Amino acid sequence: MITLFLSGFFLLAISLDKERISLTKIVSGGIFLALAALARPHFFAVLLTLCGLSLGAVLLLRQYRIAALAFLAICMSCLAIYGAVQMAHSGTFAIMPTQGGFNLWKSNHSQANGLYLQQSLKFHYNGEHKNPSRMESEILYQQDTMLLADAASRVGQDEEAFFWSEESLALNPNRQDARRLRLLAFYNLVATGDEISTGKRWNDFKEDLESLSLDDPYLDFVRGVAYWNLNDLPAATETWLSSFTKHGWNASSSLAALLHTNASAPHKLPSFQSSSLPPNALLIYALNQSNRQPLRESIGFHFPQSKDFYLAVEQSLNRVLPIPDNQG
Structure with a gap:
């Protein structure tokens, strides 16, 4: 040129x-x-x-x-x-x-510039006063913030995951995946005692609890934890019980929460030996308590751990599921 x-x-x-x-x-x-x-x-x-x-x-x-x-x-x-x-x-x-x-298509179609990128974004026509490039950039920025949140969550950087989830929701408050990831990141920060960095409390997530409709057993567990910390104990118990009934051992965290809080657990549990899933830390802790020996033996659950392991899990559970005084 x-x-x-x-x-x-x-x-x-x-x-x-x-x-x-x-x-x-x-x-x-x-x-x-x-x-x-x-x-x-x-x-x-x-x-x-x-x-x-x-x-x-x-x-x-x-x-x-x-x-x-x-x-x-x-x-x-x-x-x-x-x-x-x-x-x-x-x-x-x-x-x-x-x-x-035509020019936009000619410059951006799949064969342009050596086929190094094929765009799959779709958005409705909003009139000539709307700049298609700007609209595309906004959507891509929303995707990028969510990708950063997801990547941070996968490597255990929950503060970063929480931050980028907030950024994604600031751009689009209706993103269910961003609400889910923000809630899970907050739970992880509470479990490690680092939630103060977010400036949030469980009360700040009431809207998420009402709007989230994703079918996710681990999300169900965290939602139950949120209800528990909001002193809505019946809702917490119902959420955990419903999740385990629906998802079985995929919702083992919910079963662990029911056992830890002495709530109403399912009357009959399927054999754990038939499950191909590895047990999570919460379930190992809950079923290896001395008063759970009959239940542990009835389902074939044999995963003993060290005292340090039980102590670490207990400290985490006490942060996320503090037992009310009237149950203590």
């Missing part, structure tokens, strides 16, 4: 450098400058300035009148031809390279 631009300037300069003006060089220079402007709209500022000077020359400088008219004619012709192409393809006469639906 810069080559076209400089070539056009060079041809104009040498055409006016001699006593006899070269119309061929002026026309060629005009074509190069017009193509440069169509390829890079930044050059339109220079092209329009030159067209304005040419118009002034037509009116004021008789000796340059023919040359100026030739330059104006070729520049306007190039722009008009491009506008006609846009008109034929999209129904809109548009001379700017960034205008028109």
Whole structure:
């Protein structure tokens, strides 16, 4: 593009450098400058300035009148031809390279630029006053913030996961995945005693508890924990019991919560030996309490651990599921 631009300037300069003006060089220079402007709209500022000077020359400088008219004619012709192409393809006469639906497709379709990216975003038409590139950027930024939150959560960086979940919800408050990840990150921070960094309390997540509709056994467990900390003990128990009834050993965290809080556990449990899932730490702790030996033996659960393991899990559970005084 810069080559076209400089070539056009060079041809104009040498055409006016001699006593006899070269119309061929002026026309060629005009074509190069017009193509440069169509390829890079930044050059339109220079092209329009030159067209304005040419118009002034037509009116004021008789000796340059023919040359100026030739330059104006070729520049306007190039722009008009491009506008006609846009008109034929999209129904809109548009001379700017960034205008028109056809041009957007031509620049961004799957074969453009060596097939290095294929966009899959879809959004409804909102009128010509909406900038499609801006809309696309906003959606991509929402996706990026959620990807950062998910990546941080996967490597155990719960403060980062909480922060990026908040950022994602600031852009789109209706994202269920962001609400879920924020709630799970907060639970993990409470379990380690680091929730003060978020400036939040369980009361701040009431809206999440009402709006979340994802079918996720671990999310059910954390929702039950939230209800428990909001002193809605029946809702907590019902959430855990319903989750374990529906998901079985996939919801073992909910069963561990029922056992830890001495709530109403299912009357009959399936054999754990038939499950291909590894037991989680909460379930190991809950079933290895001395008063759970008959239940442990009835389901074939044999996963003893060290005293340090039980102490660490107990401290975590006491943070997330403090036993009320009337049950203590």
